Amino acid sequence: MxxxxxxxxxxxxxxxxxxxxxxxxxxxxxxxxxxxxxxxxxxxxxxxxxxxxxxxxxxxxxxxxxWWDELAYGSLAKNFITHAWDGTSLIIGETLIRPLLFPYLWSILMRFGIxxxxxxxxxxxxxxxxxxxxxxxxxxxxxxxxxxxxxxxxxxxxxxxxxxxxxxxxxxxxxxxxxxxxxxxxxxxxxxxxxxxxxxxxxxxxxxxxxxxxxxxxxxxxxxxxxxxxxxxxxxxxxxxxxxxxxxxxxxxxxxxxxxxxxxxxxxxxxxxxxxxxxxxxxxxxxxxxxxxxxxxxxxxxxxxxxxxxxxxxxxxxxxxxxxxxxxxxxxxxxxxxxxxxxxxxxxxxxxxxxxxxxxxxxxxxxxxxxxxxxxxxxxxxxxxxxxxxxxxxxxxxxxxxxxxxxxxxxxxxxxxxxxxxxxxxxKESFLQIQQGFEWIKENTPPDSVILGQGIEVYSLYYSERFYARLPKTMEEVDDIEADYLVTHIFTGQPGYIQEYLIANQDKWVPVNVFFLDKEQTQPAFVIYQRV
Known part of the structure; x- marks a missing residue:
């Protein structure tokens, strides 16, 4: 050749x-x-x-x-500026395993109002x-x-x-x-x-x-x-x-x-x-x-x-x-x-x-x-x-x-x-409802609110800038967690007991907003409950 x-x-x-x-x-x-x-x-x-x-x-x-990885980098970027979540397991874990130059550059742009x-x-x-x-x-x-x-x-x-x-x-x-x-x-x-x-x-x-x-x-x-x-x-x-x-x-x-x-x-x-x-x-x-x-x-x-x-x-x-x-x-x-x-x-x-x-x-x-x-x-x-x-x-x-x-x-x-x-x-619209939900939480809840949920860590920090708590393994442990709001969603697996718990505790948790997959609002994707 x-x-x-x-x-x-x-x-x-x-x-x-x-x-x-x-x-x-x-x-x-x-x-x-x-x-x-x-x-x-x-x-x-x-x-x-x-x-x-x-x-x-x-x-x-x-x-x-x-998406999750994007939000992880974004949460690190915000934390570089505020240091508000230094002690959270998410920030500690992500800081350990992820390269930090990218979120650091992200944070520099944010400091300039970008x-x-x-x-x-x-x-x-x-x-x-x-x-x-x-x-x-x-x-x-x-x-x-x-x-x-x-x-x-x-x-x-x-x-x-x-x-x-x-x-x-x-x-x-x-x-x-x-x-x-x-x-x-x-x-x-x-x-x-x-x-x-x-x-x-x-x-x-x-x-x-x-x-x-x-x-x-x-x-x-x-x-x-x-x-x-x-x-x-x-x-x-x-x-x-x-x-x-x-x-x-x-x-x-x-x-x-x-x-x-x-x-x-x-x-x-x-x-x-x-x-x-x-x-x-x-x-x-x-x-x-x-x-x-x-x-x-x-x-x-x-x-x-x-x-x-x-x-x-x-x-x-x-x-x-x-x-x-x-x-x-x-x-x-x-x-x-x-x-x-x-x-x-x-x-x-x-x-x-x-x-x-x-x-x-x-x-x-x-x-x-x-x-x-x-x-x-x-x-x-x-x-x-x-x-x-x-x-x-x-x-x-x-x-x-x-x-x-x-x-x-x-x-x-x-x-x-x-x-x-x-x-x-x-x-381009994947995970839209969970974004909308946490943005609503940011605008409509006190800054010191704690959000309870499964698979919500990066969403809670990046979109709502609120502390998060993870749902426990058993139903009996839920009431022991000091949280102001509880969210359920379809984007990650939820504990098998969660619907049973919410039905049994309607006097403790009241739904305050729902975000749907469809325009007809028949398929709930993200539900926000407030502790009474």
Whole structure:
């Protein structure tokens, strides 16, 4: 198989003479010449497209109810400001297991009077757009502009990234720092060693890891890359060590802080519960079609009919690209230290292997969003596959090659966006009634009220800013709890005795408000009782 070709677009530049007499390109002329390159115009189009589609869904979901994990981060953010709930089991537990940089950034925005919509914009929407840009930059740096553009376009349409851009979670903001880190790492090792880029890369990866802990796996990716590309001479380079220490300084400070405050350098490890599955989770590989061909259950299920093939064009492109990558590395392993495209193959394959390997063999299970870091490899390998096919067809007819490439990208984008649209619309009002209920509690109860319920902790702190109490295991213990209000809802399992208790104690608890699932108000979803 032929290697990925370099993009060699020659441009005519206008030059000016600076004060030293040296001939340089003027700023305005730089922009003009940059815009002369049609691939740069395509990049602008991809960014505008990514911006437009994300803005559309941002407008649709900017006030949607938060899910449990979102509320946990939001409760931590509010508590950073008020410290009103420091002693609650929720805050203690969440502080132990969750990365705190994200809620800390959230709290900074809140201190400036920025509400939830603004927080979504700065912590999710903006990073989402920047991630598309860095996919292009990584693809351009290791392959070509065309591969970068294809990868960026595919990424801009990924249903899972569109969906989680609307969720106040750590996945999207952590991802942009990781992509930027990979980009600067490649820049730091591409021609010689550039310590400034290396330090920037590690700082960005440290930030990404402090937003989402598993992203620290990429530190090992960088180390493996340096070993496999025979960069042993760096061990003797003082700038390598200085820049490396500067780069990981945020992580070192994090470990020191943990040691001082909790006695452990990484207390999240001691706070994790539940054992991993005893069997290796090879099924995690099925998240590849989940990302690239939503609706297709396994990596080769599309063979069954033409409709699935059309639905799976990004998945097929990835599989072709993966073959190109593996073949290139197998036949050119002795040239990795000299060939840019082989180094690109290697680092992206290492990212892919590290992320999937961790969840297959270590955690032995995963949720779709946990695999976000591997999306860089997925979309760029798909770009490699489509670029390979494009160059094969171009040998016979350039126009047909362009048309086929556009058709494939359009089919894939349609499937991704259509799936994202259905999911976003179906989920945008989930947990609405519990949000409405606790917002009512905030507006209509004394600030020192205690709310009794099951599975209400984050809702009570974030939405109502009221202390919570958990329903006990037995009916007899309920009256021993000093609570002013009791709530029941359908969103988590309720104690089996609760309805019997409420019927038997109508003289103690009176319903004061109900929020329904349906407009006809026949299906109660959240009920508030007040102690008489």
């Amino acid at each position: 032929e290697e990925i070709e370099e993009n060699e677009v020659k441009e005519q530049n206008d030059f000016v003479e600076d004060k030293s007499g040296e001939i340089v390109l003027g700023g305005r002329d730089k922009i003009k010449n940059w815009l002369k390159d049609y691939e740069n115009l395509i990049l602008i189009g991809v960014i505008i497209f990514a911006l437009a589609i994300r803005w559309f869904y941002f407008s649709l979901t900017m006030t949607q109810p938060l 509400g939830e919509v603004g927080v979504r914009f700065f912590l999710e929407f903006v990073p989402s757009i920047l991630s598309v840009v860095f996919v292009y930059l990584v693809g351009k740096e290791v392959y070509s502009k065309r591969v970068g553009l294809i990868g960026a376009f595919i990424f801009s349409t990924l249903w899972i990234h569109l969906f989680y851009t609307g969720r106040l979670l750590t996945n999207v903001p952590a991802l942009v720092f990781l992509f930027a880190s990979v980009y600067y790492f490649i820049k730091s090792t591409k021609t010689g060693f550039v310590p400034t880029y290396f330090a920037i890369s590690l700082i960005l990866l440290s930030i990404s890891s402090l937003i989402r802990y598993p992203n620290a796996l990429v530190f090992f990716v960088f180390l493996c890359f340096l070993i496999l590309t025979l960069r042993f001479n760096l061990v003797k380079n003082k700038k390598f060590w200085y820049s490396g220490i500067i780069g990981i300084a945020p992580m070192l400070l994090f470990f020191v802080y943990n040691l001082i405050t909790s006695g452990h350098i990484f207390p999240a490890l001691s706070g994790t519960g539940g054992a991993a599955s005893s069997s290796v989770a090879y099924h995690v590989l099925n998240f590849i079609p989940t990302y690239l061909a939503p609706g297709v259950s396994t990596n080769f299920a599309y063979f069954s009919n033409l409709g699935l093939i059309m639905q799976s064009v990004f998945l097929i492109a990835f599989q072709i690209g993966l073959i190109v990558v593996l073949f290139g590395l197998f036949t050119g392993y002795d040239r990795i230290s000299r060939k840019k495209d082989l180094q690109g193959h290697l680092i992206l394959l290492l990212v892919f292997a590290a992320i999937f390997g961790y969840f297959i063999f270590m955690i032995r299970g995963a949720e779709d969003r946990w695999l976000f870091p591997a999306s860089l490899s997925l979309v760029l390998f798909a770009g490699v596959g489509l670029d390979y096919l494009y160059r094969k067809v171009r040998k016979y007819n350039k126009q047909i090659a362009y048309v086929l490439l556009i058709i494939v990208l359009t089919l894939g984008a349609y499937g991704q966006i259509n799936f994202a649209d259905d999911l976003i619309r179906n989920k």
